[in-house]
Amino acid sequence: xxxxxxxxxxxxxxxxxxxxxxxxxxxxxxxxxxxxxxxxxxxxxxxxxxxxxxxxxxxxxxxxxxxxxxxxxxxxxxxxxxxxxxxxxxxxxxxxxxx
Amino acid sequence: xxxxxxxxxxxxxxxxxxxxxxxxxxxxxxxxxxxxxxxxxxxxxxxxxxxxxxxxxxxxxxxxxxxxxxxxxxxxxxxxxxxxxxxxxxxxxxxxxxxxxxxxxxxxxxxxxxxxxxxxxxxxxxxxxxxxxxxxxxxxxxxxxxxxxxxxxxxxxxxxxxxxxxxxxxxxxxxxxxxxxxxxxxxxxxxxxxxxxxxxxxxxxxxxxxxxxxxxxxxxxxxxxxxxxxxxx
Numbered sequence: 001x002x003x004x005x006x007x008x009x010x011x012x013x014x015x016x017x018x019x020x021x022x023x024x025x026x027x028x029x030x031x032x033x034x035x036x037x038x039x040x041x042x043x044x045x046x047x048x049x050x051x052x053x054x055x056x057x058x059x060x061x062x063x064x065x066x067x068x069x070x071x072x073x074x075x076x077x078x079x080x081x082x083x084x085x086x087x088x089x090x091x092x093x094x095x096x097x098x099x
Numbered sequence: 100x101x102x103x104x105x106x107x108x109x110x111x112x113x114x115x116x117x118x119x120x121x122x123x124x125x126x127x128x129x130x131x132x133x134x135x136x137x138x139x140x141x142x143x144x145x146x147x148x149x150x151x152x153x154x155x156x157x158x159x160x161x162x163x164x165x166x167x168x169x170x171x172x173x174x175x176x177x178x179x180x181x182x183x184x185x186x187x188x189x190x191x192x193x194x195x196x197x198x199x200x201x202x203x204x205x206x207x208x209x210x211x212x213x214x215x216x217x218x219x220x221x222x223x224x225x226x227x228x229x230x231x232x233x234x235x236x237x238x239x240x241x242x243x244x245x246x247x248x249x250x251x252x253x254x255x256x257x258x259x260x261x262x263x264x265x266x267x268x269x270x271x272x273x274x275x276x277x278x279x280x281x282x283x284x285x286x287x288x289x290x291x292x293x294x295x296x297x298x299x300x301x302x303x304x305x306x307x308x309x310x311x312x313x314x315x316x317x318x319x320x321x322x323x324x325x326x327x328x329x330x331x332x
Contacts, residue, residue: 011208023113053111
């Protein structure tokens with residue numbers, strides 16, 4: 001994590017930064033874990049919304065490689081290229097767990 | 100403006116909750132919703148000074164929401180939050196009457212400063228727009244004095260009658276929806292107020308009966324329209 005951007009965006013308020021990181025650590029793993037289920041349910045709108053939300057959150061904490069992966073996935077889903085999307089989604093979930 | 104009331108709609112729960120907290124620390128009153136439909140419901144239920152809308156949201160996207168909000172109140176300032184710096188998004192937002200946009204990730208301080216700047220601008224515009232009194236044919240209405248003069252007869256209006264007539268004047272020859280009227284008068288659109296609204300409209304019609312240049316029309320399912328007919332005076 002690189003919290004310099006978040007620090008800057010939050011006007012240097014360390015309390016807000018700490019709270020964001022705490023919420024991120026609690027909620028984001030669950031949101032990432034839910035992505036394969038959305039693929040399985042073929043809920044493409046839900047998948048796109050979830051990816052969109054995650055993308056910004058990863059950018060906030062400076063995890064740009066993962067954010068870039070999400071951006072690419074979101075673009076594919078929005079373009080209707082959902083055949084076989086579960087494979088790169090699972091790759092992303094794996095990469096996130098290893099990060 | 101002492102404590103601006105903001106409607107903030109963003110599906111990104113974590114950052115928006117903290118942004119709400121930041122804006123509240125700066126003295127704003129903030130209602131936060133996480134999807135477009137909940138945002139629209141909130142807008143219909145209370146009076147706000149400004150809306151901050153994310154574009155990509157569940158249930159109703161920010162563009163659709165902005166269109167529906169502008170139908171209810173065309174003067175409400177809107178700031179869009181765009182996920183990407185897409186030119187098309189910015190153009191579409193501005194075409195819908197957005198006052199500003201911020202690209203995510205955005206700085207809380209920058210959002211606050213833009214909100215403040217817009218509200219300051221709106222206040223100046225409102226001051227410039229203030230009309231001392233409205234005139235139709237041989238009649239005139241002074242909202243500050245709550246005084247209506249029709250064919251030489253002076254009628255002292257109650258606070259609610261004056262508020263309603265002022266709303267009609269501000270929407271002259273345009274639709275004034277029932278929701279907008281109720282929010283404008285009472286600050287909410289509780290359905291039990293519908294009957295009271297009808298009563299006040301009837302009273303205004305009665306007061307203006309002797310003035311042929313002005314008429315309040317019923318628009319079924321929409322609301323009302325105050326029509327000014329200069330030639331009829």
